Amino acid sequence: MTTRHENELVAEDGAGRDELTAAAVTIGRRGLLRAAALGSLGVGVLGALTETLVAAAEPATSTPSGPVKQWCMIIDLRLCNGCKVCTTACQTAHYLHEDQTWMNVYTMTNAAGENYFMPRPCQMCEDPACVPVCPVGANFRTPEGLTLVDQSKCIGTRICMNACPYDARYFNWSDPVPAPRQPFKQEPEWPVPQVKGTVGKCIECAAMLPTGQLPECVTNCPMGVLYFGDLTSDAAVNGMGATIKISTYLAENDAMVFKEEYGTHPRVYYIPGHGQDLNNNPSA
Amino acid sequence: MTDVIIPNAGREQSTPQNADLRAAALRPVLETPRWWWPSIIVLTVLVLGGIAAWIYQVANGLGTAGYSDGAFWAIYEANLVTFIGVSYGGAVVSAILRLTHAAWRAPLTRIAEATALVTLPIGMVFIIPHLGDPSRIWELVWPPYWNLTSPILWDFFAVSTYLLATIVFFYLPLVPDAAIALETLEGEAPSTRVTVRKTLYRVLVGRFGGTPYERGRLNGAIGLIAIMIIPMAVSVHSVLSFAFASSSRAGYMETILPVYFVVAALYSGVALVVLTVAASRKLFHLEAFVTPRHFVRLGFLMIAFGAAYLYLTFTEYLIDGYSGTAGASAWVYQIVAGRYAIPFWIYFVAGGIAPLFIMMFKRLRTTSGVVVASLLVVAALWIKRLVIVIPPATEPLVNSPLAKGGVLAGNWGTYHFTWVPISITLAATAAIPLLLLVVFRFFPILSVSEIEELAEEHGTQEVGA
Numbered sequence: 212m213t214t215r216h217e218n219e220l221v222a223e224d225g226a227g228r229d230e231l232t233a234a235a236v237t238i239g240r241r242g243l244l245r246a247a248a249l250g251s252l253g254v255g256v257l258g259a260l261t262e263t264l265v266a267a268a269e270p271a272t273s274t275p276s277g278p279v280k281q282w283c284m285i286i287d288l289r290l291c292n293g294c295k296v297c298t299t300a301c302q303t304a305h306y307l308h309e310d311q312t313w314m315n316v317y318t319m320t321n322a323a324g325e326n327y328f329m330p331r332p333c334q335m336c337e338d339p340a341c342v343p344v345c346p347v348g349a350n351f352r353t354p355e356g357l358t359l360v361d362q363s364k365c366i367g368t369r370i371c372m373n374a375c376p377y378d379a380r381y382f383n384w385s386d387p388v389p390a391p392r393q394p395f396k397q398e399p400e401w402p403v404p405q406v407k408g409t410v411g412k413c414i415e416c417a418a419m420l421p422t423g424q425l426p427e428c429v430t431n432c433p434m435g436v437l438y439f440g441d442l443t444s445d446a447a448v449n450g451m452g453a454t455i456k457i458s459t460y461l462a463e464n465d466a467m468v469f470k471e472e473y474g475t476h477p478r479v480y481y482i483p484g485h486g487q488d489l490n491n492n493p494s495a
Numbered sequence: 496m497t498d499v500i501i502p503n504a505g506r507e508q509s510t511p512q513n514a515d516l517r518a519a520a521l522r523p524v525l526e527t528p529r530w531w532w533p534s535i536i537v538l539t540v541l542v543l544g545g546i547a548a549w550i551y552q553v554a555n556g557l558g559t560a561g562y563s564d565g566a567f568w569a570i571y572e573a574n575l576v577t578f579i580g581v582s583y584g585g586a587v588v589s590a591i592l593r594l595t596h597a598a599w600r601a602p603l604t605r606i607a608e609a610t611a612l613v614t615l616p617i618g619m620v621f622i623i624p625h626l627g628d629p630s631r632i633w634e635l636v637w638p639p640y641w642n643l644t645s646p647i648l649w650d651f652f653a654v655s656t657y658l659l660a661t662i663v664f665f666y667l668p669l670v671p672d673a674a675i676a677l678e679t680l681e682g683e684a685p686s687t688r689v690t691v692r693k694t695l696y697r698v699l700v701g702r703f704g705g706t707p708y709e710r711g712r713l714n715g716a717i718g719l720i721a722i723m724i725i726p727m728a729v730s731v732h733s734v735l736s737f738a739f740a741s742s743s744r745a746g747y748m749e750t751i752l753p754v755y756f757v758v759a760a761l762y763s764g765v766a767l768v769v770l771t772v773a774a775s776r777k778l779f780h781l782e783a784f785v786t787p788r789h790f791v792r793l794g795f796l797m798i799a800f801g802a803a804y805l806y807l808t809f810t811e812y813l814i815d816g817y818s819g820t821a822g823a824s825a826w827v828y829q830i831v832a833g834r835y836a837i838p839f840w841i842y843f844v845a846g847g848i849a850p851l852f853i854m855m856f857k858r859l860r861t862t863s864g865v866v867v868a869s870l871l872v873v874a875a876l877w878i879k880r881l882v883i884v885i886p887p888a889t890e891p892l893v894n895s896p897l898a899k900g901g902v903l904a905g906n907w908g909t910y911h912f913t914w915v916p917i918s919i920t921l922a923a924t925a926a927i928p929l930l931l932l933v934v935f936r937f938f939p940i941l942s943v944s945e946i947e948e949l950a951e952e953h954g955t956q957e958v959g960a
Contacts, residue, residue: 346641364640370741374742377893384564
């Protein structure tokens with residue numbers, strides 16, 4: 212079902228992939244809205260101004276030495292036993308309230324009526340629905356392909372929670388859980404403690420990645436369900452130390468992405484094994 | 496068309512009719528009825544209560560307003576839509592009736608425009624409790640933060656533009672009236688109240704002298720604004736609906752939503768104009784100018800929009816319900832027969848069928864009948880906005896479509912009403928009469944020059960006076 216997409220994705224290097232994505236979906240959400248905005252302004256000068264403003268709202272692209280890592284996650288649904296250790300590990304690390312399940316494990320039912328479990332982190336979409344709708348540009352995508360929230364900009368309209376097709380965003384409805392001094396600066400890559408009145412979500416532990424650590428959920432999963440990797444080097448590892456070649460693993464195990472029809476191009480790949488059809492989703 | 500021609504009904508002479516009209520228009524400015532101060536105090540207390548509730552919410556987080564991740568949008572968003580929606584009455588009664596040369600509008604225009612002027616800012620204020628962090632609201636007016644692809648930012652632009660147009664649309668017809676009021680006040684004994692009003696009217700009149708040339712230019716300008724304000728009004732509610740529709744949620748992601756929002760706004764807007772006109776007529780004794788015929792005509796205008804709205808509602812639910820896709824079907828099920836059925840059917844009976852029924856029969860189509868119908872419409876359309884906003888915001892997006900009854904019974908979020916948003920909603924409702932009383936304390940309640948001009952043109956019978 213998704214093999215063409217995946218083969219394209221992983222066969223190319225990081226630089227070529229974005230172009231491929233752009234070619235596959237001729238006009239993305241962002242493009243459409245931007246075109247609409249420009250069209251209604253209708254004036255070249257204002258258009259140029261808009262471009263500048265939009266560009267200013269986007270994060271600066273820093274190019275470290277070597278190819279930029281393109282983070283992705285592979286979730287092997289065949290192995291998940293629904294223990295939710297990933298959820299609690301995430302909440303402990305980020306000082307979250309109990310109902311802020313950035314890494315949520317859903318109990319699902321397959322065609323045979325049997326239950327199975329489906330962990331749902333942020334899907335880290337290549338064409339995220341949440342980014343273009345924010346009025347103040349608090350959502351952005353890093354060069355490594357992570358969608359993050361700048362809680363120092365967020366005014367709490369929650370329109371991103373409306374836009375996200377995966378229910379992956381969580382608001383801070385009350386004071387956040389107090390956190391001790393953190394090893395990382397409080398920034399979008401490590402929003403700890405959370406900020407009252409703003410939106411938070413899975414960050415795939417962005418601040419830990421440059422130090423060589425895996426995200427908390429991946430490290431702590433006792434079943435080895437979660438793999439974390441880099442699409443440019445085509446390798447991923449799980450918390451048990453198993454290493455896989457991403458392209459081969461996805462192709463051989465009929466990987467799929469969640470709600471593919473929305474054109475969000477998630478960078479979380481699911482390996483089914485219970486007769487699931489992730490794209491037969493309830494809200495199409 | 497001209498039934499009765501009053502000789503010497505010109506603007507320059509003061510006929511008995513005109514003298515009555517001018518006195519009636521300024522009565523709320525010059526006289527303080529016994530109920531005035533008690534009403535002001537009660538309404539102010541209600542508004543202050545809302546402000547106190549909002550301060551409590553800011554201190555303790557939006558969770559105190561009953562929100563959760565399972566119901567991320569609810570009452571404030573519905574109120575934003577409702578209160579901005581009722582401001583459309585001004586645009587309809589003044590602008591559309593002006594453009595269609597309906598002479599009977601004349602005694603209603605000032606009240607309708609004042610209603611729009613008052614309700615629009617109240618609706619806009621709901622942006623503040625809606626935000627998680629209102630202290631950073633300035634980011635919406637500070638270009639470096641702007642994300643021009645966001646529907647919310649364009650909402651903000653559209654509503655601000657519409658507010659500006661509403662202020663101008665209130666001001667322009669006031670210019671000749673202020674001149675007339677200034678003349679009338681000359682005869683009053685000097686007091687602080689009279690002096691303040693005189694200064695105000697002098698500022699409003701400016702260098703307007705009332706010559707035929709100046710009147711022509713002024714009418715031209717009013718006509719232009721009347722044309723401009725209609726697409727602006729349409730844009731406001733359309734863009735407002737985009738904020739909901741730019742999503743993948745069944746019930747929000749609907750092509751019908753912009754039209755649906757605009758028609759609902761027109762419907763409830765006319766209903767609120769009926770209520771403010773009825774209240775003003777009673778409280779300020781305008782029976783001679785606002786006649787039962789006005790109410791019947793407003794009632795017909797209202798149910799024309801009401802029927803259109805009922806039709807759109809039917810279309811939306813029928814097609815989504817028929818689609819068979821799990822999300823849309825579940826959403827329609829929840830509204831028609833599930834957890835949101837009670838508020839939906841309240842709307843259907845009170846806001847859909849009952850007003851049509853009342854207007855259908857001559858014996859029910861009385862002044863009080865139309866007022867009752869309008870009350871039902873205003874209240875039911877608020878409930879309908881809750882039914883539009885809340886269900887999709889509580890919809891589970893990750894769920895098991897194959898589970899037995901999964902989506903229908905699944906993990907829907909719940910919005911819990913708490914005293915905080917209820918106090919704020921009450922405050923906003925109280926602010927409408929409060930601000931209207933203040934507005935009519937300063938400005939003539941009737942559009943004197945418009946009534947005189949149209950009576951001259953079409954006869955007093957047609958205008959209704």
